[in-house]
Amino acid sequence: MIDGKMRLIAFCHNPKCHHNQALDLEAIKAKLGPDAPAMSDDLIPKLKCARCGGKQVGLTYTPDYDEMKRVDVNAYRKAREGR
Numbered sequence: 001m002i003d004g005k006m007r008l009i010a011f012c013h014n015p016k017c018h019h020n021q022a023l024d025l026e027a028i029k030a031k032l033g034p035d036a037p038a039m040s041d042d043l044i045p046k047l048k049c050a051r052c053g054g055k056q057v058g059l060t061y062t063p064d065y066d067e068m069k070r071v072d073v074n075a076y077r078k079a080r081e082g083r
């Protein structure tokens with residue numbers, strides 16, 4: 001899976017934060033080693049929120065980049081139109 005097109009998104013469960021961030025599987029692989037398990041149960045204990053530092057982090061897998069693209073495009077449009 002780590003070599004596929006799967007995209008991992010981490011969500012912070014802190015109600016005051018709700019930070020979410022795409023995880024770079026290549027970075028995880030580099031950090032934890034090529035044999036690192038990519039199952040959320042294994043990864044979650046190693047994660048913490050980059051914004052609030054909370055450990056209440058959930059993971060979701062997306063099968064491709066479509067969702068990321070949509071988010072990026074919306075942010076891009078917003079940025080342009082909000083000038």
Ligand SMILES: [Zn+2]
Nearest residue numbers: 012017049052
């Ligand atoms: Zn957070």
